[in-house]
Amino acid sequence: MKKTTSRDGTTIAFDQTGQGAPVILVLGAFNDRMTGAPLAAYLARRFTVLAYDRRGRGDSGDAATYTIDREVEDLDAVIQAAGGAAAVFGYSSGALLALAAAARGLAITRLALYDAPPGQPAEHTQALASLVAAGRRGDAVEYFQRRMVGIPDEVVAQLRHAPFRPALEAMAHTLVYDATIVADGHITAALAEVRQPTLAIAGGAGAPVMRRVAETLAAQLPGGRAVTIEGATHDLAPALLVPVLERFLDG
Template identity: 40%
Template sequence: MQKVSSADGTAIAYERMGSGPRVILVGGALCDRNALKPLAVELAADFDVVTYDRRGRGDSGDGTPYSVQREVDDLGALLTAVGGTAAVYGHSSGAGLAAVAASTGLPFTKVVLHEPPYGPDDVDSSEDGGRVLELIREGHGREAVELFLMMAGMPKEAAVETAAFPGMAEVAPTLAYDFAVMDHGAPGGRTPVHVLRKIMQPTLVVAGTASPPFMVDAAHRIVGILPAARLTELADQDHVVPPELLAPVLRDFLSR
């Protein structure tokens, strides 16, 4: 593990494995760098793969007040530390963060957005999100995680079980960061059209056909907005794809 200081002095922990063209993996809600390590292992034969802990998670520090720009700065510091340029893969809200970062002009060579959870433009998710944030403020981290996972389409029984995993309640406060990322440029979690239109790099949008319908719909919607994008659908896969199935798709796109 190594650390780099972000613009506000926050220490961001990261790991590297493999060799070849660089790619940074950005995790989604409730995930630290270990969540994407199996994917990193699959890619390491062909790429210099960087995984990191987003601020407030794992071995990274945090800073106050939070802002989406600080998470963009974290990626900028990470890019500088690993050599200046890299492709970026983001999953779920990590895809939302990757999209924001790419739109600011960070020197990503290619962008992969794996099911960023943008909602329909006629639906405002802020009420449910507000309840999650209220539970966090009240110190009910496990309940906040349960509600969030059900909002994301997970059945209640599975959400309750997952929320009870060790460490979940402790990382619950970072859900506020994910909501901020997904609200960036379009309050209520709607599709941030003007943000997406600024992404000029070749972009791959990935969706599983068995994922919640709103995520599949979002993938189709955003591929029509992005200036240089194509869509890959993974048959019978849901929001979390086995790395041995996902890695070949990424390898094909990133190697061209």
């Protein structure tokens, strides 16, 4: 594990593996850097891969006040640790964060986005913040699962007993961050500012809305194109993702 420091003084932890051109993994809700470890291991055969804990997760620090700009600065700190410029792979809400960073002019060479989510009502952010403030972290997890992801009630009930449930509750406060990122209009208004070659990827076996989002992003981004990976779901499946990513990252 390595560490770097964001502009506001927050410590950001990351793992670095492999050799070659740098690629940074920016992951989504309920994810820390270990979620991306299998994908990083595949990519590390040809690239230097940096997988980091977004603020509030894993070994990274946090601050009392959250803004998207702070998370953009976190990514910038990792880019600087990578040598000053890097390709970025964004997953789920992390894809929208990566887009925000590109629109703000970070030194991103190429941008790959997997299953970028559709916009969500801004009211979710306050609802999640209220649950976390009241100490109802489990309720916040289930609110996000049910209201934002669309997991059926019976499945949400089953997940209460999953061995990873404590880890989800430990990250519950960061769901407020993800809800902020995916709130309607926060990111998409700046798409015209994204000049990097961008590949919007969706899983062919996932929710149809993800394919629609990928196609919309590709149409709106000056350097964008979309691709669907047949058989892929919302999960990160290295064997399916890596061939597509390698072709794109190699230019």
